[in-house]
Amino acid sequence: MTCRIVNHGGGLVSIVCMRGDQTKPCHYCGRRSEKLCDFPLRGPKAAKTCDIPMCANCATHEPPDKDWCKAHAALVMKGRDEKLPF
Numbered sequence: 778m779t780c781r782i783v784n785h786g787g788g789l790v791s792i793v794c795m796r797g798d799q800t801k802p803c804h805y806c807g808r809r810s811e812k813l814c815d816f817p818l819r820g821p822k823a824a825k826t827c828d829i830p831m832c833a834n835c836a837t838h839e840p841p842d843k844d845w846c847k848a849h850a851a852l853v854m855k856g857r858d859e860k861l862p863f
């Protein structure tokens with residue numbers, strides 16, 4: 778959790794807290810991230826997704842609403858070739 782104090786002027790001050798995962802930089806280039814990898818994890822982390830933060834440039838978008846990190850984009854494409862049910 779990251780909190781900062783915002784001074785609106787006129788004596789009005791508020792504290793704004795952001796969840797850390799919303800302010801993580803892109804995993805690849807360090808720019809502000811807009812997307813998280815949607816790849817479903819297996820094993821002990823099953824039911825979660827990879828969630829690597831990425832900017833729009835570094836994510837591989839899959840219509841209609843999936844985004845993959847570079848490692849998982851490669852896995853997804855490979856899975857397609859082998860006709861695995863991704």
Ligand SMILES: [Zn+2]
Nearest residue numbers: 803806832835
């Ligand atoms: Zn990036």
Ligand SMILES: [Zn+2]
Nearest residue numbers: 814827846849
């Ligand atoms: Zn991923």
